[in-house]
Amino acid sequence: MALSPAPPVPKPVLRALPWPAVSPSRPVPVGRILESNLQGSDILPRLSRFPSIQPPSEIPPTAIAPHASQPKVIVGIADLAATNKPGPVLSTYSLGSCIGVSAYDPQSRVGGLVHMMLPDSSIEPRKAASQPAMFIDTGIPALLRAVEALGANRQHLVICAAGGAQVLDSGGFFNIGRRNYENLMSILKHHDLRLHAEQIGGLVSRSMFLHTESGGVRLKISGQMNDMILCKSLTNT
Secondary structure, three states, rough: OOOOOOOOOOOOOOOOOOOOOOOOOOOOOOOEEOOOOOOOEEOOOOOOOOOOOOOOOOOHHOOOOOEEOOOOOEEOOOOOEEEEEEEEEEEEEEEOOOOOEEEEEEEOOOEEEEEEOOHHHOOOOOHHOOHHHHHHHHHHHHHOOOOOOOOOOHHHEEEEEOOOOOOEEOOOOOHHHHHHHHHHHHHHHHHHOOOOOEEEOOOEEEEEEEEEOOEEEEEEEEOOOEEEEEEOOOOOO
16 A cells, blocks of 8 residues: 655744743732832933944943842733832843833832833724733823822933834834834823933843832843843932
8 A cells, every 4th residue: 555645844934033931930910000119210321222232331230139038020011010119129021122111200219110012002902902001102101100190200200211122023024123112202202201221222132120129220131141230229228
């Protein structure tokens, strides 16, 4: 009896892959307003934007390393958290073309962090209504509402951003990272706000941490051994 021919092996398809997911141990659920307490901070100079990032220096992570007892609050993709009590480290991972934005009021000691995927909510208004943190144009207003609900003054906010890497989609032509950044700047201008520090563009993946004990913002960047301080805190404790 003749054997049936083996099925053909499909040819590989070359496409951009998403940044690898990070699974921190014991993540804390978010999607709600938390409470926190922050202290004043000193902002490092704004960094270069597109097409690549050349940080002026790497600062050892011990500069704002969390204590072992500090819990991490994991901010997932298309999510946000805000807090007005000291202790938790608001953390978001795998910022490729996505953009993470932290907002922190050193006077009321309120801070928040949002992880946004796409620039414009007009492509899916229903999704934006139920999950505003997915889009830049609805995520920034949602972050502002969250921190203001906990007592932050919009005019006192220290705002930092990271992400917006040049990652192509499967079609190879939409640069979501650049569009995210451009819309972020437009939305901030609309609200009469500005970025105090940024780490945007390039071809790297970033994780972002807002330390609620001090207000410092720390980044882990793929391919770099040391963490980088985006927002240098003035720690009195």
